[in-house]
Amino acid sequence: MPWSEILAQPLARRLGLLVLRRGSSGAFLLILAVLAVTAPNFLSPGNIANVFAQSAILGILAFGLTCVVIGGGSNVVAGGLDLSLAANLGLCAAVYSSLNNAGFDTVQAIGLTLLCGLAVGALNGFTVVVLRLPPLLATLASMNLIAGLELVLTQNSVLPTDSALLDTLAMGEWLQVPALAWMLLAVALLLGLLIQHSPYGLRLYAVGEYPEAARAAGLRVGLYVFSSYLIAGLCAGVAAFCSAAYFSGSTTGSGDMLLSVVAIAFLGVVFSRRLVANIPGTLLATLLLGFLINGFQLLNIASFWVNGVQGVLILLVVAMSSALRKEEGGL
Amino acid sequence: MTAPALHLQGISKRFGVTRALDEVDLRVERGSIHGLVGENGAGKSTLIKVLAGIHRADSGTLAIDGQVLRGFGPRQIEALGVHFIHQERLLPGSFTVGEALFFCHELRYGPFLRRRAQDREAARLLREYFALEFPPGALVSELDSAQRQILQITRALLAKPKILVFDEPSVSLVKREVDQLLAIIRGLRDQGLTIVYISHYLQEIESLCDRVTVLRNGRTVAVVDPRSTSTAQVARLMVNRDVGEMYPKTVVTPGEVVLQLKGLGAGLAYRDINLSLRRGEVVGLTGLVGSGAKELLKSLFGLVQPERGSVHLHGQVTRFKSPRDAVRKGIALVPEERRIHGVAPLLSVLENLTLAGLSRFTRACLLNAADEARESDRLIAELGIKTAGHDTAVRHLSGGNQQKVALGKWLGRDCTVYLLDEPSVGIDIGAKVEIYRLISRLARQGAAVLVLSSDLPELIGISDRILVMHRGALAAEFDAGQVDSDRLLACATGAHEGTAPGLCPVRETQHALV
Amino acid sequence: MTTLAATAVSRPLLSRLLRGILPLLIVAIVAFFSVAAPGFLSLGNLSSLVLNNFVLLAIVAIGMTWAVAAGGIDLSVGTAVDFASLAFVVLLNGGYGLVVAIPGALVAGALVGSFNAGLIAGLGITPFLATLGTLFIGTSVQQLLSDGGQPIYIAQPVLPGLTAVTWLGMPLPLWLVLAVATVYGVILARGRLGREILAVGTQVQLARYSGLSIRQISLKVFIASALACAVAGIVLSSTVNAYVPMSGNAFLINAIGAVFMGTTLSRTGRANIPGTLLGVLFINVIANGLLLIGWNFYWQQVATGGLILLVLAFSFASRRQSPSY
Structure with a gap:
């Protein structure tokens, strides 16, 4: 839509635009305020630290997805997407538990687990960059493959395990903040610096948004997309440790997290002026969801509602941002 | 005589059966503005892509400052001081002016970006080169096409180029902006830069260029001095056919x-x-x-x-x-954005031609394939659409034939x-x-x-x-x-x-x- | 692009070979299993293969084919299956006959489809995210209705083996697949709606500028997709004699895989019903064959995942090769 058409719109619509812009942060604050008033102990430092810790697994996975979406563009069908993240976490957790139980030493077990996550990322990167499959299909297929591998490894059962690392992650505290919360913040900080404040991140945005421009500037576009899948794989590996710590081993059904991860990464988009996926936005979306679930628990609302609320949230946010985009021109 | 700044000799390039470039020569003297003109499909953009290292020529040589290059990519070409201002403004819309300007040559503080410094520096450069002020923190998507063009030129200038290639830079600019652009380009030449200017607007070429190479059907047909050759002569060289009966207007009583x-x-x-x-x-x-x-x-x-x-x-x-x-x-509309709104390049000629009037071919919800084929063959013949058949994808048609398809889809509707x-x-x-x-x-x-x-x-x-x-x-x-x-x-x-x-x-x- | 198209001109043979890879693979795999697994070609095995696995996935994948052909995707196929199944079971348990239960189930499915269609056509949300939202909400609703996922069994034996009925020697469910496939296939390939779906799926702006109503088309597509799923839901609950919450999601991934495998078979790389059915057959034959040669369920999943990835890779490789469509 050219500027003249925007100007041609009545004041009310321009006002609506402003409301839409501020709406997402406003809604977040509103939800927090309502929960703070209604749910007992909601604002206690212990509870807040708890929410951070419980959000760690989902959040770290969502960071990985955010990187992929940035590098591949935000078109969900043709753009960047990694549906294998949750399955990758499951496999990594299973690999770590097996290695740990088989008596590998700490460094080896950790190294091999992260390597497993990276390998899955590399497989996705290969199918997307070299074979040029649409990411949606490529990662859907690899998700199936990886979930199968996890089943083979665990025979569809829980593999309990215990190690000093997991103990530290599960029980450790520093400044009265649990270790898992620190993990979430640390990964957010690292990726935030990499994606939002380094030339690499800027170039990744360019690759995702306008690959021709990136190519014309001499960037090797494929390499950047590939690297974003590697980051996602690594995130799955890191999240696997958090999951293993949280559940004292590998669990089944980690694939169920996938849709929440997708929801969070796309929710994060609205927390940015440019309406693009970004790490701080994803962190906010993770916490929003974490606070919601926590508030529901405190209010004794059945957990069955959580999915529905997530669904409504995605739809609301996406409808809002697509309206915003329509107002601002382009499709 | 010194070696030319840029010398392409005997460049040939085939795409399958089509010969896009056939022994093309382009010799550009240092410190001059050299025009490159030709009809659509004459090979201008292919030649530029060969020069940019995007396409590899089947034969021929490229020399920059007398130094012959073999096997080069976009990076090497850029390293030798050849920079391109593309027709499409190749800048990501969600970038700020500073980010776009320093994209790939970012100002850093250790491993991190210096966003503020970039924005400040961008503002300074734009002021210095073009006396322009953009709103602070403006995104590329908020700029108009002339501003984006200037941003691209500034970006190219940052690399201290020796040769600047402008590929149809004025296509989406209005007259005043074009004049401004031409003045900027003259200024750059006076500072000693070598300029290659590609356009099919001959007036720009005439007022700007020191020499002009004319391409036709993938060949160099002439190198002329625009001061001694009229635009009409250049036009004739480009098309090599009589363009007299251009506007066939019949008188109709409304x-x-x-x-x-x-x-x-x-x-x-x-x-x-x-x-x-x-x-x-x-x-x-x-x-x-x-x-x-x-x-x-x-x-x-x-x-x-x-x-x-x-x-x-x-x-x-x-x-x-x-x-x-x-x-x-x-009502029928033949829109400006032909390949987005006018035709679907991936669909066949038949599917495009019948799309606006499907009801005519529909019996009980099903389409009558024979009727459709007959009707599209009729339209193809009537409009003189050059295509191998009605099953050919529209993307294989030339721009003019695509436009005929965009128009033809309405003809069956009696609009x-x-x-x-x-x-x-x-x-x-x-x-x-x-x-x-x-x-x-x-x-x-x-x-x-x-x-x-x-x-x-x-x-x-x-x-x-x-x-x-x-x-x-x-x-x-x-x-x-x-x-x-x-x-x-x-x-x-x-x-x-x-x-x-x-x-x-x-x-x-x-x-x-x- | 020009370079890719140009190199392909000289290689029509290769591209044709690549296009034929899926039928060839199926033949090869069937041959392999009939040698490696003695019982594979037996009538009993084949009919159980077709009845137990093929029917449901095929019907869901047919619905998905329309969504993909229109340039979208339907992640909520499972929700439509479940809701139809729920309505079917609840109505039967409420004492209504099949005459009420079947239309009721179809309506329940269509409601899910309308919800999607409203989000996509009304609010302009991309199909991926809209159907993702529907999937979430559907899951939540089912959990609330079924107390966290408890199955509801069909109380009285009102279904004296609906699935066991045969007609002209062919079991009823197979007739159903045939009917659904024919209707959806003919409309997609030869119907006016099919051409409109193609236009919307290929270039939505052109469709709009040609006077097509994008809203009406996506409305029809997503309701049709959900209706197919509702049929699958009815067959599902008559087979297992129960409504099992969230059981429909199991079809999602294989359905998408089958549809895109089917696009390989098309000269033009378009989603099409015969191709989808072949894709479904491919997935089922592998799972069944692997079972017969003694691989457990877990390895089956690995092998299926790997093979789907392989076929998709070939599919897109062949599309890039083909010079014109």
């Missing part, structure tokens, strides 16, 4: 009024539009960017909703709620009003004439045709009368037989009101071949 607008207005875009279209009439419409002409045309196809006034179709008050509604009421938005942009001269013939035939068959164009000679050549819009209002109406480009332009810029044109003139009579 019939009854088909479409009438009374006091139509939409927001700030346009207001108080009164106009009527008669059967058998070709009406031209023109106006500057922002004059409201484009929005008016869109309103007639249900893409923009007018807020005031009324639309009368065959004497009845009506409203076009959506494109679908407009199509049902007998009463045809809206044509810049119908001849980006198609070569031969196809243009055929499109003009079609327009004239539509009118002869009793349709009302409204042509929006910024190519004023074209408008004068094909229309019966011409409406000029200025700042959202109809400024004047002319009989096409009694007006020239200068008067139309004066009217469109508001010059006759004695006001300084705040908006810029439409691209005026720049086209070479008129």
Whole structure:
């Protein structure tokens, strides 16, 4: 839509635009305020630290997805997407538990687990960059493959395990903040610096948004997309440790997290002026969801509602941002 | 004599069976502005892609400052000081001016970006080079096309280039912006840069270039000095065919009024539009960017909703709620963005031609394939669409033939009003004439045709009368037989009101071949 | 692009070979299993293969084919299956006969489809995210209705083996697949709606500028997709004699895989019903064959995932090769 058409719109619509812009942060604050008033102990430092810790697994996975979406563009069908993240976490957790139980030493077990996550990322990167499959299909297929591998490894059962690392992650505290919360913040900080404040991140945005421009500037576009899948794989590996710590081993059904991860990464988009996926936005979306679930628990609302609320949230946010985009021109 | 700054010799490049470049030579002297002209498909863009290292030539050599290069990619070319200003503004829309300017040469603090410094430095450079101020923190998507163009030039200048290649830089600029661009380019030459300037607007070439290489069908046909060669001669070299019978206009007596607008207005875009279209009439419409002409045309196809006034179709008050509604009421639009709105490149000629009138081929929800084939073969023959058959994908057709498909899909519907938005942009001269013939035939068959164009000679050549819009209002109406480009332009810029044109003139009579 | 197209001109043979890879693979795999697994070609095995696995996935994948052909995707196929199944079971348990239960189930499915269609056509949300939202909400609703996922069994034996009925020697469910496939296939390939779906799926802006109603088309597509799923839901609950919450999601991934495998078979790389059915057959034959040669369920999943990835890779490789469509 050219500027003249925007100007041609009545004041009310321009006002609506402003409301839409501020709406997402406003809604977040509103939800927090309502929960703070209604749910007992909601604002206690212990509870807040708890929410951070419980959000760690989902959040770290969502960071990985955010990187992929940035590098591949935000078109969900043709753009960047990694549906294998949750399955990758499951496999990594299973690999770590097996290695740990088989008596590998700490460094080896950790190294091999992260390597497993990276390998899955590399497989996705290969199918997307070299074979040029649409990411949606490529990662859907690899998700199936990886979930199968996890089943083979665990025979569809829980593999309990215990190690000093997991103990530290599960029980450790520093400044009265649990270790898992620190993990979430640390990964957010690292990726935030990499994606939002380094030339690499800027170039990744360019690759995702306008690959021709990136190519014309001499960037090797494929390499950047590939690297974003590697980051996602690594995130799955890191999240696997958090999951293993949280559940004292590998669990089944980690694939169920996938849709929440997708929801969070796309929710994060609205927390940015440019309406693009970004790490701080994803962190906010993770916490929003974490606070919601926590508030529901405190209010004794059945957990069955959580999915529905997530669904409504995605739809609301996406409808809002697509309206915003329509107002601002382009499709 | 010193070695030329840039010397391409005997460059050949094949794509399958088509020979895109055939022994092309291009010799550019240091410190000069060298023009490269040719029709669409003459091989200009292929040559530039070879130079940029995007395509590899099948044979031939490239020398920069006398040094022959073998096996080079975009990076090496850039390292040698050759930079490109592309036709599409290759800048990501969500980047700030600073980010876009320093993209890939970011200012850093250790491993991190210095965003503030970049924005500050960008503002300083733009002020220094072009005396321009962009709003602080502006995103690329918020800039207009001229500003983006300048951003790209600044970006190229940052790398301290020796040779700058401009690939059709003026396509989406208006006259004032073009003049500004040309002045900037002259300034760059005077600082010692070597410039290659590609355009099919011969007036730009004439006023700017020191030498001109003319390409035709993938060959170098001439190297001329524009000061001693007229644009008409250059045009003849480009097409090598007689372009005399350009505007086949037959005289038609207009019939009854088909479409009438009374006091139509939409927001700030346009207001108080009164106009009527008669059967058998070709009406031209023109106006500057922002004059409201484009929005008016869109309103007639249900893409923009007018807020005031009324639309009368065959004497009845009506409203076009959506494109679908407009199509049902007998309106046809041949849009400006041909490959997005006009044809589907991936679909076949048949699928494109029948799309707007599927109901004619439908029996009990199913399409009659034989009817469809017969009808599209008829249209292909009638419009002279050059295609291997109706199953060929439209992307294999040339621009002119694609435009015929975009027009042809409406022919089976018996539309009463045809809206044509810049119908001849980006198609070569031969196809243009055929499109003009079609327009004239539509009118002869009793349709009302409204042509929006910024190519004023074209408008004068094909229309019966011409409406000029200025700042959202109809400024004047002319009989096409009694007006020239200068008067139309004066009217469109508001010059006759004695006001300084705040908006810029439409691209005026720049086209070479008129 | 020009370079890619150009190199392909000289290699029509290769591209044709690649296009034929899926039928060839199926033949090869069937041959392999009939040698390696003695019982594979037996009538009993084949009919159980077709009845137990093929029917449901095929019907869901047919619905998905329309969504993909229109340039979208339907992640909520499982929700439509479940809701139809729920309505079917609840109505039967409420004492209504099949005459009420079957239309009721179809309506329930269509409601899910309308919800999607409203989000996509009304609010302009991309199909991926819209159907993702529907999937979430559907899951939540089912959990609330079924107390966290408890199955509801069909109380009285009102279904004296609906699935066991045969007609002209062919079991009823197979007739159903045939009917659904014919209707959806003919409309997609030869119908006016099919051409409109193609236009919307290929270039939505052109469709709009040609006077098509994008809203109406996506409305029809997503309701049709959900209706197919509702049929699958009815068959599902008559087979297992129960409504099992969230059981429909199991079809999602294989359905998408089958549809895109089917696009390989098309000269033009378009989604099409016969191709989808072949894709479904491919997935089922592998799972069944692997079972017969003694691989457990877990390895089956690995092998299926790997093979789907392989076929998709070939599919897109062949599309890039083909010079024109």
